[in-house]
Amino acid sequence: MSTNTDTQNLTLVQAVRDGLRTEMQRNEDVIVLGEDVGKNGGVFRATEGLYEEFGGDRVIDTPLAESGIVGASIGMAAYGLRPVPEIQFMGFIYPAFDQIVSHAARLRARSRGRFTCPMVVRAPYGGGIRAPEHHSESKEAFFVHEPGLKVVVPSTPADTKGLLASAVRDPDPVIFLEPKLVYRAFREEVPTGDHTVPLGEAAVRREGSDVSVFTWGAMARPTMDAAETLAEEGIDCEVVDLRTLSPLDRETIVDSFEKTGRAAVVHEAPRTGGLGGEITAILQEEALLYQEAPVGRITGFDTPVPLYASEDYYLPSPTRIEAGIREVVAFP
Numbered sequence: 415m416s417t418n419t420d421t422q423n424l425t426l427v428q429a430v431r432d433g434l435r436t437e438m439q440r441n442e443d444v445i446v447l448g449e450d451v452g453k454n455g456g457v458f459r460a461t462e463g464l465y466e467e468f469g470g471d472r473v474i475d476t477p478l479a480e481s482g483i484v485g486a487s488i489g490m491a492a493y494g495l496r497p498v499p500e501i502q503f504m505g506f507i508y509p510a511f512d513q514i515v516s517h518a519a520r521l522r523a524r525s526r527g528r529f530t531c532p533m534v535v536r537a538p539y540g541g542g543i544r545a546p547e548h549h550s551e552s553k554e555a556f557f558v559h560e561p562g563l564k565v566v567v568p569s570t571p572a573d574t575k576g577l578l579a580s581a582v583r584d585p586d587p588v589i590f591l592e593p594k595l596v597y598r599a600f601r602e603e604v605p606t607g608d609h610t611v612p613l614g615e616a617a618v619r620r621e622g623s624d625v626s627v628f629t630w631g632a633m634a635r636p637t638m639d640a641a642e643t644l645a646e647e648g649i650d651c652e653v654v655d656l657r658t659l660s661p662l663d664r665e666t667i668v669d670s671f672e673k674t675g676r677a678a679v680v681h682e683a684p685r686t687g688g689l690g691g692e693i694t695a696i697l698q699e700e701a702l703l704y705q706e707a708p709v710g711r712i713t714g715f716d717t718p719v720p721l722y723a724s725e726d727y728y729l730p731s732p733t734r735i736e737a738g739i740r741e742v743v744a745f746p
Contacts, residue, residue: 421603426596429571429604430460430536433578434498436607438468444582445490447474448483448500448536457502458538458597484510484535488518491533496582504539504591505548511556518587519562534581538594539567540632540682541729544722552631552683552714557589558660558692564588564613565660569634571602573657576611584613593632600635616663618670622652625743626670628693629680630656633730637680640735649743659689667693668700676742678710682729685713707745712738 424432438444446461446468452475455462465473476483480501487497501507507514514535521531541550557565566581566588568574574592581588619634620641629637634655641651652670656663671677677697679690690711697709712730720728730738 420606422606423601424571424575424604425598425601426568426571426574426592427458427460427598429574430578430592431462431464432604433575434461434464435467436575436609437579437582438464438472440608441496441582442472443495445472445474445495445497446500447476447487447497449476449478449502451475451500456500458594460536460592461500480506480510481513484513484518487533487535488513488521488531491518491531491587492521492529496532496534498534498536498582501535501537503545503549503551504537504553505551507535507537510535514557514563514587514589515560519560522586523562530585531587532582532585534578534584534588534590536590536592538597539591540593540595541719541725542595542632544725547718547721550719550725552681552719554589554591554659555683555687555689558689562586563660564658565591566613566658567591567593567631568657569593569596569631569655572604572609573611573617575604576609577613577657579608579610580613583610588613591631595632596635611657614658614661614663616657616666617655618652618666619655620651620653622650622674624650624674625676625678625739626652626654626674627678627680627739628654628656628667630659633680633682636730636732637735639732640739643732643736644739649739651739662693662696664696664700667696671697671701672704675704675706676745678712678739678742680712680730680735680738682714684716685711686716688713707742710738710742
């Protein structure tokens with residue numbers, strides 16, 4: 415929630431920077447660290463200007479060592495700081511995977527509540543920017559599967575700032591995945607100063623009555639485009655932006671499905687083991703009697719993200735999303 419009505423027109427990556435700056439001004443225990451986040455301003459310039467404003471004790475350039483970045487952050491968090499480590503691309507997060515799932519996620523349970531780990535691991539994720547190998551990963555399911563972690567994926571600038579603030583203030587570790595495809599794709603009015611969006615609450619981006627479409631992050635925009643095209647054909651889509659993938663907002667998911675009786679899930683991660691399967695299971699368990707058609711999944715493929723020559727065929731496009739939704743609606 416915003417405490418004032420003043421806004422500024424920001425891109426998503428500018429909202430990341432504004433969110434970090436606001437939280438650092440609010441709490442001197444907030445520390446930013448990572449490769450080139452200081453004097454260079456970060457690989458996408460998300461931390462530009464923070465070093466000059468807060469100094470090298472709070473905006474720390476680190477060696478190229480993801481395990482060390484996150485490991486050091488866990489130690490900082492255990493002793494009272496609120497570190498925000500940046501991993502330059504999600505595809506580089508795997509060296510830090512053990513630190514995240516074996517240590518950060520378990521610290522509260524392992525210490526029987528003596529220690530928590532108030533840490534936010536930021537990572538740009540996803541494809542669509544013509545990046546080379548290891549730069550286009552969308553492996554949110556890895557972290558959703560790990561108890562003890564929250565997983566947040568914003569899709570708009572205002573949500574980015576608000577969700578990031580809530581993540582920084584959360585007492586437990588948060589994986590904050592930023593859709594770099596839309597870092598600079600559009601602008602939105604973002605509240606200045608203190609602004610939070612609660613973790614664990616989905617947003618209904620478009621009300622509809624024929625089919626519920628669940629999505630998040632970079633896929634929210636093509637899904638909205640597809641919904642508007644289908645509306646011209648008389649198919650009324652309800653688009654739900656999940657925003658937080660762990661914990662999922664099961665109530666909003668089920669309520670929407672009970673309203674429409676049909677559903678599709680849109681994500682760019684590979685289909686097998688992706689979050690679309692979990693959402694389908696929730697609908698089966700909690701709203702089976704409302705179901706009028708099999709749940710559709712419009713996803714990436716079970717392959718590594720291809721290099722840029724084939725990238726457009728891998729990511730769900732508005733055309734592919736429209737086709738998937740039409741199949742769900744056409745089911746007898």
